[in-house]
Amino acid sequence: MSFVLLVLLVVGPAVAALLCRWLWRRGVRVLGWLVRRPTLLVVLAAVLWLTWQTPDRGPAFGVAIALGVIGVLVALRVLFPSWFAAGVQSRMAGWWREVRVYRGAWQSAMVTTGLALREGRELQLPRLIAVRTRGGIDLVRVRMLPGQVLEDWAQCAPRLAQTFGTQECRVRTVVRRKHDLDLWFLVTDPLAVDVPPFDVDTTDTTALPVGVREDGQRYDLSLLGTHVLVVGATGAGKGSVLWSIVAALGPALRDRTAQVWALDPKGGMELGGGRLLFERFVYGDPEDEAVYELDFARTLEDAVEVMRRRQSQLRGLARLHTPSPDEPLIVILVDELASLTAYVTDREAKRRIGSALALLLSQGRAVGISVVAAVQDPRKEVVTVRDLFPTRIALRLSEAEQVSLVLGAGARDRGARCDDVPESLPGIGYVGIDGVAEPVRVRFSHITDADITGLVARFRTAAPAVPAIEESAA
Numbered sequence: 009m010s011f012v013l014l015v016l017l018v019v020g021p022a023v024a025a026l027l028c029r030w031l032w033r034r035g036v037r038v039l040g041w042l043v044r045r046p047t048l049l050v051v052l053a054a055v056l057w058l059t060w061q062t063p064d065r066g067p068a069f070g071v072a073i074a075l076g077v078i079g080v081l082v083a084l085r086v087l088f089p090s091w092f093a094a095g096v097q098s099r100m101a102g103w104w105r106e107v108r109v110y111r112g113a114w115q116s117a118m119v120t121t122g123l124a125l126r127e128g129r130e131l132q133l134p135r136l137i138a139v140r141t142r143g144g145i146d147l148v149r150v151r152m153l154p155g156q157v158l159e160d161w162a163q164c165a166p167r168l169a170q171t172f173g174t175q176e177c178r179v180r181t182v183v184r185r186k187h188d189l190d191l192w193f194l195v196t197d198p199l200a201v202d203v204p205p206f207d208v209d210t211t212d213t214t215a216l217p218v219g220v221r222e223d224g225q226r227y228d229l230s231l232l233g234t235h236v237l238v239v240g241a242t243g244a245g246k247g248s249v250l251w252s253i254v255a256a257l258g259p260a261l262r263d264r265t266a267q268v269w270a271l272d273p274k275g276g277m278e279l280g281g282g283r284l285l286f287e288r289f290v291y292g293d294p295e296d297e298a299v300y301e302l303d304f305a306r307t308l309e310d311a312v313e314v315m316r317r318r319q320s321q322l323r324g325l326a327r328l329h330t331p332s333p334d335e336p337l338i339v340i341l342v343d344e345l346a347s348l349t350a351y352v353t354d355r356e357a358k359r360r361i362g363s364a365l366a367l368l369l370s371q372g373r374a375v376g377i378s379v380v381a382a383v384q385d386p387r388k389e390v391v392t393v394r395d396l397f398p399t400r401i402a403l404r405l406s407e408a409e410q411v412s413l414v415l416g417a418g419a420r421d422r423g424a425r426c427d428d429v430p431e432s433l434p435g436i437g438y439v440g441i442d443g444v445a446e447p448v449r450v451r452f453s454h455i456t457d458a459d460i461t462g463l464v465a466r467f468r469t470a471a472p473a474v475p476a477i478e479e480s481a482a
């Protein structure tokens with residue numbers, strides 16, 4: 009007996025210490041879990057407060073009230089999901105992140121980044137107006153100090169991200185509020201995982217679902233009335249942008265309100281899988297260079313002819329063409345535009361291609377002809393017509409200087425760090441649209457060969473709408 013007691017006396021404290029340690033660790037984890045769930049914390053606090061305020065009714069009263077509140081919240085979430093997400097969840101989570109992350113460190117962050125102003129003994133701080141949380145992003149609205157501009161904040165963006173423990177910070181203007189800015193702090197990155205193709209069921213070519221934005225929302229690209237240039241280093245995912253657009257056009261292709269004329273100077277390697285979806289598919293015969301280059305010239309000139317005809321039909325009647333099965337939106341899809349603009353050896357072909365492309369890019373969009381082209385090298389000597397594309401998509405680029413060539417001066421300062429996109433994340437890029445200040449970070453859908461086969465099976469039309477299908481070197 010005394011031996012058992014002895015063992016208990018020796019082992020007991022050690023076991024108790026281990027148990028305490030285990031409980032402490034568990035407790036810390038539970039606390040951390042609670043801290044990340046402000047709604048639950050508020051409900052728990054309300055239960056405790058009610059129990060304390062009404063001791064005669066006992067804890068059951070508080071629990072009943074809390075269950076009622078939880079029931080109402082769950083019902084609201086189920087009945088009005090988008091309103092609940094934007095109006096309740098986003099505000100609650102934002103308020104909690106404001107208290108937990110931003111308020112406490114605000115003054116020191118402003119001072120160390122040089123965004124605070126000292127006048128004598130008085131310290132002036134930019135005002136933190138509100139925080140909202142959406143997806144993995146904290147949207148922090150701030151009021152700048154007099155004399156500050158967006159660029160002052162954009163320069164400090166990496167340091168702000170580091171201070172508040174987030175992955176990235178982007179600075180954005182606020183419509184009709186010149187003194188305010190929105191800081192987008194990326195807490196988690198929803199673009200770190202592949203985006204599968206969307207199940208498209210719309211023929212609306214002004215909102216093609218092609219990817220996911222960094223706030224987790226779907227990104228819809230407008231194609232009608234614009235041209236799109238896609239720029240990216242080797243392996244950046246240019247193919248996935250072209251294919252995302254084709255995939256999103258599927259229903260319009262099937263309904264014949266859109267058609268794709270595909271030009272694939274890489275011998276048909278990139279776009280060949282979708283040839284049955286395309287009204288025209290020109291890939292040339294690299295062994296017969298002269299014919300091969302003239303094929304592209306002829307196709308572009310045919311598009312110019314359609315453009316001229318539509319112009320004379322629409323003159324005085326409408327300023328923007330409306331796609332229909334008789335007069336569909338024509339999408340000229342070009343993989344590796346440089347092969348048509350810079351690397352052409354036949355002088356005659358080069359002249360004809362250059363002039364047809366310039367005509368289509370400058371006059372085609374109003375009459376329903378859009379050019380979507382991909383290229384690796386965005387320099388003007390390679391893509392002379394670069395500035396005629398109102399929508400430009402910059403994927404991973406090899407040099408920081410290339411960002412301004414594609415998205416315009418200052419785009420990199422506003423967060424479009426295309427040169428920082430890791431090679432392990434193909435398909436991520438920034439979309440810049442003329443007239444829209446901030447580029448949007450998007451991951452385009454990853455379209456595999458199997459997806460392309462599925463697209464062809466689902467959307468190919470029984471017979472072409474326009475008889476002249478041209479397959480060079482067929």
Ligand SMILES: Nc1ncnc2c1ncn2[C@@H]1O[C@H](COP(=O)(O)OP(=O)(O)OP(=O)(O)O)[C@@H](O)[C@H]1O
Pocket residue numbers: 202203240241242243244245246247248249384434435436451452453454455
């Ligand atoms: N959106 C995406 N999501 C995930 N993986 C992608 C995505 N886009 C492309 N990839 C993968 O990245 C690799 C390169 O893609 P892709 O061929 O489209 O790049 P590219 O820019 O067209 O390259 P190149 O200039 O050599 O033709 C492929 O293995 C592809 O599967």
